[in-house]
Amino acid sequence: MNQVRLKILSRRAFPIFLGITLLGAIFLNFLPCGDVQAALVHASEIAPFSDVSIKRADFTAIQYVQSNHIVEGYSDGTYRPDNPINRAEFTKIVIQSYFQDQARGSECFPDVSMEWYAKYVCFGKDRAFIAGYPDGKFYPANDINFVEVSKILVNASGTPVTPDPLVWYKPFVDQLALANAIPVSITSFTKKVTRGEMAEMIYRLRADIRDKASKTHAQLVIENSSPQEQAALGLPVRLKIPVIHVDSAIEYVGLTPEGAVGIPIDPDNAAWYDLSPRPGDLGSAVITGHVNWFYGAKGVFENLSKVKPGDRILVQDIQGNAISFAIREIRNFDAAAVATDVFSSNDGKAHLNLITCEGVWDKRAQQYTQRLVVFAEKVDE
Numbered sequence: 001m002n003q004v005r006l007k008i009l010s011r012r013a014f015p016i017f018l019g020i021t022l023l024g025a026i027f028l029n030f031l032p033c034g035d036v037q038a039a040l041v042h043a044s045e046i047a048p049f050s051d052v053s054i055k056r057a058d059f060t061a062i063q064y065v066q067s068n069h070i071v072e073g074y075s076d077g078t079y080r081p082d083n084p085i086n087r088a089e090f091t092k093i094v095i096q097s098y099f100q101d102q103a104r105g106s107e108c109f110p111d112v113s114m115e116w117y118a119k120y121v122c123f124g125k126d127r128a129f130i131a132g133y134p135d136g137k138f139y140p141a142n143d144i145n146f147v148e149v150s151k152i153l154v155n156a157s158g159t160p161v162t163p164d165p166l167v168w169y170k171p172f173v174d175q176l177a178l179a180n181a182i183p184v185s186i187t188s189f190t191k192k193v194t195r196g197e198m199a200e201m202i203y204r205l206r207a208d209i210r211d212k213a214s215k216t217h218a219q220l221v222i223e224n225s226s227p228q229e230q231a232a233l234g235l236p237v238r239l240k241i242p243v244i245h246v247d248s249a250i251e252y253v254g255l256t257p258e259g260a261v262g263i264p265i266d267p268d269n270a271a272w273y274d275l276s277p278r279p280g281d282l283g284s285a286v287i288t289g290h291v292n293w294f295y296g297a298k299g300v301f302e303n304l305s306k307v308k309p310g311d312r313i314l315v316q317d318i319q320g321n322a323i324s325f326a327i328r329e330i331r332n333f334d335a336a337a338v339a340t341d342v343f344s345s346n347d348g349k350a351h352l353n354l355i356t357c358e359g360v361w362d363k364r365a366q367q368y369t370q371r372l373v374v375f376a377e378k379v380d381e
Contacts, residue, residue: 049079056081058183058196061203070097070202071195081196088117088140090149090198091130095120097202098156109138129155143192149201150176157205173217177275180214180255181205188224216254218274234321236279239270239287240314244303246270250287250315261286267293270300270354276343277350279315280323280378284343284351291356291368301356305330305372313352313376325352325376332358333371342373350378 052062062079065071071093073079085093095103105122107113109132112121117140124130125138130152132138150172154161161171169189176182181204183197193201203209218235236250251271253262264271270289277283290299313325333339345351359370 049073049077051078052081056196058200061200062196064203064207065093065097065199068206071199079195081199082194084143084192085195085198086140087138087142087144087148088115088121090144090193091124091140091152092117092120093198093202094152094156095123095129097206099123109136111137112140115140124152124156127155145190146186146193147173147189149193149198153181153201153205170217173220174275176201176205177214177216177254179205179208180210180212182215184213184215186215186220189220210255214255216252216274218252219254222252234278234280234317234319236272236315237318238316239300240316240322241304241307241311242314243308243311244306246300246303248289248300253288261288263288264290264300267297267299279325279352280350282348282350284345284353286343286353286355288355291358291372299356301354301372304354304356304374305358307374312379313354313374315352324379324381326379327374327376329375331373331375333373335359335362335365335367335369335371337371339371339373352376352378 049062049066052059056062058081062071062081066073066079071079092103103119103123105126106118108118108122108125112118121130121138121140125132130138147169150169154172154175159175161175164170173182173189181201183200185197186193200212204212204214221235235252238248239250240247249266249269251264251266251269252274253264253271254273254275256262261273262271267290270287272279273286273288276286279285279287289301289304291301291304292299307327307330309327309329311327313327315323315325317323333342342353342355353376354374356372357368357370358372359368361367362369
């Protein structure tokens with residue numbers, strides 16, 4: 001079975017500029033991350049919320065925001081994790097979390113004057129963390145949705161983003177995805193965020209938690225768009241490498257709960273790492289695939305080692321358009337080698353890098369000893 005497991009070692013969210021994902025040290029191996037659990041006040045020192053069961057997936061996150069004095073419960077001892085949270089409440093929580101006791105200001109929106117939340121909203125507006133609606137109002141009592149949450153969280157954390165002229169919220173969603181901070185309960189871009197989901201996102205960001213499942217922008221697009229809308233985005237659907245007779249469907253993967261780059265579920269498919277650029281866009285698009293499978297079955301990249309510089313790779317999008325790439329280099333990496341150049345580029349070109357396993361099977365490590373990477377560049381044909 002192929003074990004392509006690409007890990008972001010620095011374990012931070014990274015900015016995306018012009019389709020180029022700037023990453024820290026990348027290793028072609030699944031590396032242990034060490035203990036990154038944030039210190040929590042001992043359970044005996046705080047009264048647990050009466051309506052938050054230890055069986056909940058967000059139990060630890062809620063305990064974190066409670067014990068770190070980021071969120072208080074209600075006077076009746078409840079937290080109400082499944083209730084939505086409004087824009088004023090969320091803004092206060094985030095500003096207080098990142099800028100404790102620094103908030104100042106009032107009368108910054110027509111509907112924000114001297115209320116309890118005014119100093120937090122005005123502090124956020126002054127630093128461009130938040131903005132109002134087209135009519136100039138803030139609407140503090142409105143339930144906040146996921147894309148609004150994404151913008152506030154990423155801005156408050158100080159992570160720079162490059163604006164997307166077509167989809168304003170995509171850079172913010174991408175940053176949360178890079179940090180594995182989008183709970184699987186987030187089902188759409190406009191979903192009203194609950195108090196439990198709010199705690200989960202803050203916990204993952206502040207405590208750098210990478211061992212929970214997360215979603216990506218592309219996954220949310222697929223889950224919530226029509227075929228016509230997907231076509232307009234030019235999402236890739238097939239990979240073709242004529243010289244080795246590859247003609248496969250393309251799955252979409254992000255990061256695994258362990259922080260590794262995902263691999264296809266089906267051994268006959270390839271998988272686009274959808275936190276990299278779309279194939280054909282500037283930067284380095286990354287596609288992974290299995291070299292083999294259980295019980296001697298073949299993987300889609302079984303013969304990838306047979307390609308040569310100059311051979312063509314085709315990626316077909318959902319509209320049937322084919323983007324052509326020419327292979328320029330084939331390299332083998334040790335499983336623990338630094339491989340930043342697989343994921344990043346700064347030459348202003350569109351790259352496509354294919355990754356699979358190579359070498360011998362290490363039974364103790366349960367992975368292959370090497371990785372094969374095929375580097376290709378977009379060509380006009």
